[in-house]
Amino acid sequence: MHNPEGGDISFKLSDAAPLGAAPRRKDLRGYLAANGDVVTRVTRAVRIDDTGALSAQSEYPVLFENIVEHPGFRLCDMLVRNREMQARALGVPRADYLKTLAYRLRLPPRGLVDVASGPVKEVKWIGDAADLTKLPVPRHKERDEHPYLTPMIIVRDPETGFYNTSHAGTTVVGQRKGLASFVTAHTRRIIAKYREMGAARMPIVYAAGIPPAYEIMGNFSGLHMDMWGELEMVGTIMDQDVEMAPCETIELRVPANAEMAIEGWIDLEKTGRTGAVTSPSMYYLPRFEDVPELNVTAITMRADRPIYRNHQTCPATDHQVLPRLCHEAVLYNRLREMGLDVKDVRFPTWGAALSCIVQFDYPCEGFVNDALMMAMGAPWMNTKLVVAVSPDTNVEDAAEVYHAIATRVDPARDIFIVPKTRGSAYDPSAAPLEGAYPSRTVGKMGIDATIKARHNKADFERAWPVNWGKVFLKDYL
Numbered sequence: 001m002h003n004p005e006g007g008d009i010s011f012k013l014s015d016a017a018p019l020g021a022a023p024r025r026k027d028l029r030g031y032l033a034a035n036g037d038v039v040t041r042v043t044r045a046v047r048i049d050d051t052g053a054l055s056a057q058s059e060y061p062v063l064f065e066n067i068v069e070h071p072g073f074r075l076c077d078m079l080v081r082n083r084e085m086q087a088r089a090l091g092v093p094r095a096d097y098l099k100t101l102a103y104r105l106r107l108p109p110r111g112l113v114d115v116a117s118g119p120v121k122e123v124k125w126i127g128d129a130a131d132l133t134k135l136p137v138p139r140h141k142e143r144d145e146h147p148y149l150t151p152m153i154i155v156r157d158p159e160t161g162f163y164n165t166s167h168a169g170t171t172v173v174g175q176r177k178g179l180a181s182f183v184t185a186h187t188r189r190i191i192a193k194y195r196e197m198g199a200a201r202m203p204i205v206y207a208a209g210i211p212p213a214y215e216i217m218g219n220f221s222g223l224h225m226d227m228w229g230e231l232e233m234v235g236t237i238m239d240q241d242v243e244m245a246p247c248e249t250i251e252l253r254v255p256a257n258a259e260m261a262i263e264g265w266i267d268l269e270k271t272g273r274t275g276a277v278t279s280p281s282m283y284y285l286p287r288f289e290d291v292p293e294l295n296v297t298a299i300t301m302r303a304d305r306p307i308y309r310n311h312q313t314c315p316a317t318d319h320q321v322l323p324r325l326c327h328e329a330v331l332y333n334r335l336r337e338m339g340l341d342v343k344d345v346r347f348p349t350w351g352a353a354l355s356c357i358v359q360f361d362y363p364c365e366g367f368v369n370d371a372l373m374m375a376m377g378a379p380w381m382n383t384k385l386v387v388a389v390s391p392d393t394n395v396e397d398a399a400e401v402y403h404a405i406a407t408r409v410d411p412a413r414d415i416f417i418v419p420k421t422r423g424s425a426y427d428p429s430a431a432p433l434e435g436a437y438p439s440r441t442v443g444k445m446g447i448d449a450t451i452k453a454r455h456n457k458a459d460f461e462r463a464w465p466v467n468w469g470k471v472f473l474k475d476y477l
C-alpha cells in the first residue's frame with residue numbers, strides 16, 4: 001500500500017515469517033547430512049592445492065573427504081552460494097528467505113548458552129603441539145606463497161563484553177604464526193579499544209566448521225556494538241540456542257559444536273606485510289597490506305575426521321555472496337520502510353561485490369530514484385552500480401538483467417551518476433586516495449530498468465516459441 005507520508009504502514013503481522021519452518025542442525029556435519037541431497041561428496045584423493053579450483057566449480061556445498069596431504073581431515077566449501085542454500089541455512093522455504101532474515105534481524109538478540117565443554121574439545125593441541133600447517137588450509141590464488149586461513153573469527157569488545165564476529169583472512173606464515181587482515185570497521189575499533197586500554201595483545205578465536213547461519217550473521221555490519229555482538233544474534237536468525245564452551249588458553253568462549261577452534265592472540269605492537277589480497281572483485285587488490293601478527297596458543301577439534309570450512313575467495317564463490325547477505329536484508333527493510341512491495345535484493349556474484357539489484361513494484365513515479373539513492377548511499381562500499389528492475393525480470397540471470405537495461409532504459413532519463421563518493425579498495429577503476437592507502441574514491445550510478453508509467457506495458461510482453469517450456473530437445477535425442 002502506498003503511504004503518502006513515507007512511513008511504514010504496509011507492515012502487517014502476516015509479513016512476519018514463521019520461525020523454524022524446516023529442520024535445523026546445531027553443527028555443520030549434521031547440516032551437511034540433513035542436506036545430503038545437494039552436497040557433493042568427493043571421496044577420491046584430492047591434493048590440497050586443487051581443492052580451491054574444484055570447489056569453485058560447485059554451485060552447491062562440496063565436501064572433500066580424502067585430502068592427500070592431510071589424512072584424517074575433511075574440507076568443505078560453497079555453503080551459501082545461492083538462494084536455495086541460504087534458505088536452508090535459516091531453515092525456511094526459499095520464497096521466505098529474504099523476508100525471514102530481514103524480520104529476524106529486527107528481533108532482540110537471543111544471547112548465548114554457556115556450557116562446560118562440547119565436541120570441539122575432543123582433541124586438544126595445546127602450546128607447541130598446535131600446528132596450523134597440519135590443518136587442510138589451501139592457498140587461494142596462483143600467486144599465493146602461503147596457505148590462507150578463512151574461518152569466522154570471534155573477538156570480545158573489552159568495553160561491553162560482547163562477541164563481535166567477522167572473517168579475517170589470515171596468511172599462515174609458521175606453525176603457530178599468521179598475519180591477520182581485519183577488514184571490518186568493528187574489529188578495527190575493538191583493536192583500538194584494546195590499545196587505548198594499554199593492552200599489548202588481543203585474544204582471538206577462529207571457529208571453523210559451523211552451520212552456515214553463524215556465518216551469515218557473522219558478516220553483519222550495522223549500528224550494533226553498544227547493544228549486542230553478532231554472535232548473540234546467531235541464535236536469533238537460526239531460531240536455536242548457540243552453545244559456547246570456554247577456550248583452553250585464552251579468556252574467550254567458542255561455539256561448542258564447531259568442528260575446530262584456533263585460539264591465540266593478536267600482537268598489537270607487531271605488524272607484518274602480506275602480499276596481494278584476494279579481493280571479492282576477483283583482482284589482486286590491494287597489492288599489499290601491513291597487518292597484525294597472530295600467535296596461536298591452542299587448536300582444538302572433533303576426533304572424527306574434523307571438517308575444515310574453507311571459503312575459497314576466487315573466482316565466483318561464497319566470498320562475493322556471504323558478506324552481503326545481511327546487507328540485502330537491511331536494504332529490504334529500508335525499501336519496505338519506503339512503502340515498496342519488495343520482491344528481491346541481490347548483490348550478484350557477477351557484480352564483483354560492487355553492484356546491487358533491487359526488485360520491486362511501486363505505485364507511482366518518484367519511488368525508483370529514491371530507492372536507487374537509498375541503496376547507493378548504503379553504509380557499505382558495495383553499491384557503486386545499482387539497478388532497479390521490475391518483478392518480471394529474473395534477477396538470477398545476468399542476461400535477463402542486461403536485457404532489461406537494454407530495453408527499458410532511456411539513458412538520458414533513467415540513469416543518474418553521483419561523482420566522488422567512497423570507493424572500494426577492491427575496485428581498480430576507483431582513484432587511489434593520496435595518503436590514505438588503500439582507500440579510493442569513485443562515482444556511483446543508478447539505473448532505472450523497471451517498466452515505467454510512460455511506457456506501454458503491452459510492449460514488454462516477451463515473445464516465446466510455440467510450446468516453450470513444454471517440449472525438450474533431450475527427449476528427442
Ligand SMILES: [Mn+2]
Nearest residue numbers: 164186220221
Ligand atoms: Mn560488528
